[in-house]
Amino acid sequence: AVAWEAGKPLSMEEVEVAPPQAMEVRDKILYTALCHTDVYFWEANGQTPVFPRILGHEAGGIVESVGEGVTELVPGDHVLPVFTGECKECAHCMSEESNLCDLLRINVDRGVMIDDGQSRFTIDGKPIFHFLGTSTFSEYTVIHVGCVAKIDPEAPLDKVCLLSC
Numbered sequence: 001a002v003a004w005e006a007g008k009p010l011s012m013e014e015v016e017v018a019p020p021q022a023m024e025v026r027d028k029i030l031y032t033a034l035c036h037t038d039v040y041f042w043e044a045n046g047q048t049p050v051f052p053r054i055l056g057h058e059a060g061g062i063v064e065s066v067g068e069g070v071t072e073l074v075p076g077d078h079v080l081p082v083f084t085g086e087c088k089e090c091a092h093c094m095s096e097e098s099n100l101c102d103l104l105r106i107n108v109d110r111g112v113m114i115d116d117g118q119s120r121f122t123i124d125g126k127p128i129f130h131f132l133g134t135s136t137f138s139e140y141t142v143i144h145v146g147c148v149a150k151i152d153p154e155a156p157l158d159k160v161c162l163l164s165c
Contacts, residue, residue: 001137002128004052006044010137015054015128017140018120020067024113024142026120027079031161032136033058041108041131050111053129054121056136057083058165060157063148070145078153080164083132085147104146108132114144134164 001010020026038055041047063077073079085104092098103114111129112119120142121128121135135141151160 001054001056002052002123003042003055006049006051007042010042010055013123015138016122017138017142018122020065020070020120020142021113021115022068023070023115023145024067024120025063025070025073025079025145025148026065026140026142027061027081027148028064028140029056029059029061029136029138031060031158032056033162033165035165037165038131038137048109050109050129050131053111053131054135054138054141055131056138057081057132057134058162059134059136060151060161060164061136061141064140066145073145073148073150078151078155078157080149080151080160081134081136081141081143082147082149082164083134085133085144087146101146104133104144106132113142136164 002013086093087103090102092100119127
C-alpha cells in the first residue's frame with residue numbers, strides 16, 4: 001500500500017523490493033496492523049512530508065533472505081520489525097541505562113536505508129521511500145538487521161505483531 005501524497009487514499013501497487021544489502025534482511029510480512037502513528041504521518045500533520053512512501057511499523061513476519069554479514073538470523077526465522085533498533089556497538093547500546101542507539105535511533109524523515117542512502121522499493125524504476133525503517137504495508141520489506149527481533153516460532157504472529165510497535 002503506497003502513500004503517494006499526504007492524506008490521499010493508499011494505493012495498492014506492484015512494488016519491486018530489492019534484495020537485502022550488507023547487514024539487512026528481507027522479510028515476508030504475514031501480519032501488519034494500523035497504528036495512529038501511521039495515520040499521523042500519512043496525513044503529514046506537523047512534519048515535513050516524505051512521499052511517496054510505504055507506511056507501517058507494527059508487523060510480524062518471516063525472514064526471506066539475509067544480506068552479507070547477517071549471522072544472527074536465517075531464512076525462516078519468525079521476526080518482529082522494530083523502529084528503534086540496536087547496533088550493539090555504540091555507547092548507548094553498550095550502556096545498561098539506554099537503548100537509544102546512535103545508528104538506529106528513530107528517524108521519521110530518513111526514508112532510505114542507512115548504509116547507502118538508497119530505497120529498496122521501486123515502481124517502474126522510481127524510488128518509493130521507507131517509513132521508520134520498517135515499511136510493513138508491503139508484502140516484502142527490507143530492514144536493517146538491528147531493527148529486527150527474532151521471536152519464538154510458536155508465538156502467534158497475528159497477535160504478537162502488535163508488540164513490534
